[in-house]
Amino acid sequence: MHAEIHGHRGARGLRPENTLPGFAYALELGVDALELDVALTADRRLVLTHDLTVSAVTSADTRPARHGDPLFPYVGRPVGELTLAQLRTLDCGVRLPRHPEDRFVGTQVPVPDTRMPTLGAVLGLVDAYGADGVRMHVELKSDPTRPELSADPQEFTELVVAELDRHHRLDGAAILSFDWRILRAARSLAPATRRYALIERATMDSAWLDGLRLEDFDGDIPAAAVAAGGTALSPDHVLMEEELARRAEKAELPLVVWTVNEPGRAAEMLDLGVAGIVTDYPDRMRALWAERGMRVPPPATPMRRASA
Numbered sequence: 302m303h304a305e306i307h308g309h310r311g312a313r314g315l316r317p318e319n320t321l322p323g324f325a326y327a328l329e330l331g332v333d334a335l336e337l338d339v340a341l342t343a344d345r346r347l348v349l350t351h352d353l354t355v356s357a358v359t360s361a362d363t364r365p366a367r368h369g370d371p372l373f374p375y376v377g378r379p380v381g382e383l384t385l386a387q388l389r390t391l392d393c394g395v396r397l398p399r400h401p402e403d404r405f406v407g408t409q410v411p412v413p414d415t416r417m418p419t420l421g422a423v424l425g426l427v428d429a430y431g432a433d434g435v436r437m438h439v440e441l442k443s444d445p446t447r448p449e450l451s452a453d454p455q456e457f458t459e460l461v462v463a464e465l466d467r468h469h470r471l472d473g474a475a476i477l478s479f480d481w482r483i484l485r486a487a488r489s490l491a492p493a494t495r496r497y498a499l500i501e502r503a504t505m506d507s508a509w510l511d512g513l514r515l516e517d518f519d520g521d522i523p524a525a526a527v528a529a530g531g532t533a534l535s536p537d538h539v540l541m542e543e544e545l546a547r548r549a550e551k552a553e554l555p556l557v558v559w560t561v562n563e564p565g566r567a568a569e570m571l572d573l574g575v576a577g578i579v580t581d582y583p584d585r586m587r588a589l590w591a592e593r594g595m596r597v598p599p600p601a602t603p604m605r606r607a608s609a
Contacts, residue, residue: 305333305577306586306598307438309560310351314408314581317395318359319349321426322412328427330583331600334436334475335427336559339420339461341452346385347420347464353442353450354379355388358403360417361396379450385419393417405581420461424468431604436473437465438497443480445508451480458486462494479504481511481529488530497557498531501540523552533557535579538570546573564589 311323312330324335338351351359355376365373366387372378375387394415399406420439427435439461443451451457458476465471475495476487484496500509500522507514511529518524522545526534534549538558549556559579561567567578567589580586590597 302571303596304571304575306583306590307334307336307557307577307579308332308583309336309579309581310338311335312581312583314405314562315584316410317393317412317415319351320393320412320415321418321422322394322415324423324426327583328430328432328435328601331587331598332435332583333577333598334438336438336440336579337423338440338442340380340442341457341460342380342385342388343382344384345460347460348380348385348388349418349420349423350380351442353444353447355391358400359395360391360393363390363392366390381450381452388417391417420464421468424464424470428468429603430601432601433473435601436475437470438475438477439465440477440499441483443478443483445480445482454480454482455486458483458490462487462490477535479509481509481513484530485511495532496530497533497535498526498529499535501537521548523549523554527552527554535559538566541570541573543573550574
């Protein structure tokens, strides 16, 4: 069988998440896709962050962007309230001492003085590695239940599609979101680009599913994802069981599960026929793939220096 390895936020278990060093490390390990999170700043720039408010776990204040900035400190503020210049003052390489809620203390190597990158910078990094075979899986962070924190889904999707197109990456990308309004926008803007319908128990609600109700599909999540414009379904791995796998196969919808870090659980997912696994530890998955005689994605090496 064939299944893909997707580096979650780069290689979150090994290097700081959603950072250039993290993505470089994942590329050098070898992955089929880089999964990353983007949000929109106050000055309409696309930056990499998993959280719609600046997280104290992954980010630390260093200085204000300008003397007397009334918004400083920035940690804890909405990303959409801050400019790129303000966000670029943050240290996203995991400052010491580490935050008590940091779950990766034992395995993640800090890279101090690492800045929050733009989507364009990450695309430039991948280009510098000549990693044309590695897909960019861009998750658009949007919470329809918190519109005050979220960008307009149409504008947000337009900006992401334009940036991918500018880097000639639309064919080698996927648009991901829990907010299925994003899937509708992406289907219109870039119909040939893959669209991953993300779902977990907390988002099984019409507010998240672009107005769709799972009960109208007899609880068939893959059928609902197809109706929303998804070309793949990406569920939390705790949702995975034989019935979901059967329904996905019937809908001809690939299943890519997240976030699987233990080889034993990954083996169970492979036995259910998933098309890919999103992981914080690409190294562990590569070892499992090799043990099973499956193809492992080749490591990448830098061809030229990426621009910041």
